[in-house]
Amino acid sequence: MSFGTDFGIDDLPVRDELRGKSPYGAPQLDVPVQLNTNENPYPLPEPLVARIAERVAEAARGLNRYPDRDAVELRTELARYLTHTGKHPVAVENVWAANGSNEVLQQLLQTFGGPGRTAIGFEPSYSMHALIARGTGTGWISGPRNEDFTIDVAAAEKAIAEHRPDVVFITSPNNPTGTAVAADTVLAVYEAAQAAGPSMVVVDEAYVEFSHRDSLLPLIEGRPNLVVSRTMSKAFGAAGLRLGYLAAHPAVVDAVQLVRLPYHLSAVTQATALAALEHTDTLLGYVEQLKAERDRLVTELRATGYEVTDSDANFVQFGKFPDTHAAWRRILDRGVLVRDNGVPGWLRVTAGTPEENDAFLDAVRELMKEQER
Numbered sequence: 001m002s003f004g005t006d007f008g009i010d011d012l013p014v015r016d017e018l019r020g021k022s023p024y025g026a027p028q029l030d031v032p033v034q035l036n037t038n039e040n041p042y043p044l045p046e047p048l049v050a051r052i053a054e055r056v057a058e059a060a061r062g063l064n065r066y067p068d069r070d071a072v073e074l075r076t077e078l079a080r081y082l083t084h085t086g087k088h089p090v091a092v093e094n095v096w097a098a099n100g101s102n103e104v105l106q107q108l109l110q111t112f113g114g115p116g117r118t119a120i121g122f123e124p125s126y127s128m129h130a131l132i133a134r135g136t137g138t139g140w141i142s143g144p145r146n147e148d149f150t151i152d153v154a155a156a157e158k159a160i161a162e163h164r165p166d167v168v169f170i171t172s173p174n175n176p177t178g179t180a181v182a183a184d185t186v187l188a189v190y191e192a193a194q195a196a197g198p199s200m201v202v203v204d205e206a207y208v209e210f211s212h213r214d215s216l217l218p219l220i221e222g223r224p225n226l227v228v229s230r231t232m233s234k235a236f237g238a239a240g241l242r243l244g245y246l247a248a249h250p251a252v253v254d255a256v257q258l259v260r261l262p263y264h265l266s267a268v269t270q271a272t273a274l275a276a277l278e279h280t281d282t283l284l285g286y287v288e289q290l291k292a293e294r295d296r297l298v299t300e301l302r303a304t305g306y307e308v309t310d311s312d313a314n315f316v317q318f319g320k321f322p323d324t325h326a327a328w329r330r331i332l333d334r335g336v337l338v339r340d341n342g343v344p345g346w347l348r349v350t351a352g353t354p355e356e357n358d359a360f361l362d363a364v365r366e367l368m369k370e371q372e373r
């Protein structure tokens with residue numbers, strides 16, 4: 001069957017709010033040094049690869065059956081990990097898991113957002129928050145930030161009081177800026193959201209393992225409308241696994257089950273994630289190396305004359321460029337792919353291996369020399 005090229009998305013009866021929109025996606029270009037999607041540059045260690053093969057083989061023997069719908073073993077191990085690293089006791093009832101934290105966020109918006117409801121985020125931030133809002137029919141409100149990309153508490157409180165959103169996103173450390181959010185700020189936003197709502201506050205901690213600060217996880221205690229979302233894509237070096245999770249009051253875990261698809265987490269995913277969790281200590285060792293590389297990038301970029309936003313993540317925002325896209329292109333011409341997130345004047349580089357970071361630093365030093373000429 002052949003299809004004419006004169007028929008496109010907009011000729012289909014798609015929802016009005018999807019018309020004329022583009023799908024999310026960073027360029028996947030085949031260049032030697034790819035530092036644009038905040039992935040962990042270290043492949044999983046061989047003993048873990050072998051353990052995954054073992055656990056997946058075991059799971060394969062039962063693939064004629066649906067997987068554990070409630071992923072109890074996996075959630076128990078995630079709770080153990082959170083308790084161990086988050087300085088706060090977390091039980092299986094507090095944890096829910098899905099295919100990447102994107103799916104966790106989608107389930108939260110399906111549950112607490114939706115048609116006639118709104119969500120707010122403080123931008124620039126993770127662009128998928130707004131996109132998932134759109135996909136779930138949730139109205140999106142773009143909240144403000146300070147010049148230094150921290151959250152302006154007074155402005156946030158004002159925006160929440162004015163718009164009375166149903167869901168409030170706080171990303172800490174924030175993507176693409178790298179800035180972590182102080183617990184006091186989260187508490188002030190939570191209070192404002194409860195006074196205006198009550199509404200759910202979702203703290204997206206996708207990068208928290210790379211932070212200089214402690215996790216905001218203990219804040220869920222006594223705050224049933226606060227959710228912390230996490231992922232195995234970054235610190236666990238397992239972006240291809242697609243495993244995200246949340247920690248919250250057990251009522252939140254019950255609520256998201258109203259919207260989750262039955263058997264959403266495959267037996268293969270659950271087995272792989274469980275194998276990775278057995279190797280937590282090794283994987284967190286890589287995180288320490290990446291933190292040191294991240295700090296080196298900050299220091300070297302500043303020494304080269306760039307402005308750099310303080311980073312608590314596995315990436316660094318640097319600038320400022322009069323023509324951001326031209327600077328992105330000049331770096332790409334030197335074989336290094338970084339990210340233009342559409343923040344005027346700023347680019348973002350993910351911390352890679354020491355060799356990749358050296359290649360990046362060489363490229364931006366040359367760019368600086370060019371600009372000085």
Ligand SMILES: Cc1ncc(COP(=O)(O)O)c(C=O)c1O
Pocket residue numbers: 037038099100101102103126171174175204206207230231232233239242243244
């Ligand atoms: C802030 C933030 N949250 C969530 C995610 C989604 O991660 P995943 O769906 O791979 O868990 C990302 C990915 O880049 C992110 O930057």
